[in-house]
Amino acid sequence: MQPTSRRNFLINTTAAASAIAASDSLLRANPLGMPIGCQTYPVRESIARDFPGTIKELSAAGFQTIELCSPVGYADGGFAPVGKYKGAELKRMLGDLGVSCISSHFSIQELRKDAPGRIAWAKEVGLTQMMVPSLDGPKNPTMDDVKRAADEYNKIAEQAAAAGIQQGLHNEDFELSMVNGKRTYDILFELLDPKLVQFQFQVSTIAEGYDAAQYFDKYPGRFISMHVQGWSAKTRKIVAVGEGTLDWHKIFSAAKTGGIKNYFVEMDLDLMRRSVPYLHALQV
Numbered sequence: 001m002q003p004t005s006r007r008n009f010l011i012n013t014t015a016a017a018s019a020i021a022a023s024d025s026l027l028r029a030n031p032l033g034m035p036i037g038c039q040t041y042p043v044r045e046s047i048a049r050d051f052p053g054t055i056k057e058l059s060a061a062g063f064q065t066i067e068l069c070s071p072v073g074y075a076d077g078g079f080a081p082v083g084k085y086k087g088a089e090l091k092r093m094l095g096d097l098g099v100s101c102i103s104s105h106f107s108i109q110e111l112r113k114d115a116p117g118r119i120a121w122a123k124e125v126g127l128t129q130m131m132v133p134s135l136d137g138p139k140n141p142t143m144d145d146v147k148r149a150a151d152e153y154n155k156i157a158e159q160a161a162a163a164g165i166q167q168g169l170h171n172e173d174f175e176l177s178m179v180n181g182k183r184t185y186d187i188l189f190e191l192l193d194p195k196l197v198q199f200q201f202q203v204s205t206i207a208e209g210y211d212a213a214q215y216f217d218k219y220p221g222r223f224i225s226m227h228v229q230g231w232s233a234k235t236r237k238i239v240a241v242g243e244g245t246l247d248w249h250k251i252f253s254a255a256k257t258g259g260i261k262n263y264f265v266e267m268d269l270d271l272m273r274r275s276v277p278y279l280h281a282l283q284v
Helices: 006-029 041-049 051-060 080-084 087-096 108-125 143-162 184-191 203-208 212-218 248-258 269-281
Strands: 037-039 065-069 100-105 129-132 166-169 197-202 223-228 230-232 237-239 262-265
Touching: 037 041, 037 262, 041 051, 041 080, 041 269, 065 262, 087 100, 087 108, 100 108, 100 262, 108 129, 108 143, 129 223, 143 166, 143 184, 143 197, 166 223, 197 203, 197 212, 203 223, 203 230, 212 223, 212 248, 223 248, 262 269
Parallel strands: 037 065, 065 100, 100 129, 129 166, 166 197, 197 223, 223 262
Antiparallel strands: 230 237
């Protein structure tokens, strides 16, 4: 090997420094400095066939953290194979595959049946967040229906809090209903104990008039995470993040106020892949 000249040394050193700086800049560019995550429900059919292979594919696509679905509550949706792993084994395997996992969805039905058992499983896996997609109330609820659902969930969330796990409520179905001319979702913010329950916002509910930035600003500190989908107001279809009409800088800026701790892209795998470069470049 020939000795390196001082000029070449300086050139190489400068190039290396620039590369490192660019790499650091890319890492810092992830919105709010959070790892880019994805929800695994869109790849449930692949998970049913090959769970480890699917997680490896998500990691290769650029997702650093994932949100699972419970193998009990979502057994019929493709997640039953996840149940064959013991909690500690599952946690270790996910780490070996290159992703972290601190959140999972659990159905309200499975928590009604066995909240202590499901909380124990969550602890074994290393989860710190248990999300419920919906409290599963009637389509046209009365105020008493909403109060009963909130009381039940507060009690479940109290058990989770005692184990050091945060419960969080998604906004789907029941939560998008109306009671006496008011959104059930907004009533739940009044009825659910902020010390026990936080919220996970589904960005695609913009299709129903639920604006993420508005809700983050309206209820500061009440949110823990969000499901991210791009949206085109022109076609009224879900698109890759950054390809539609949503103002993502505004959404992520408001997410600071809302208290968001993590976020998960949730769309078809191709759209999720196409969202990663935009999210890497987004600075908030």
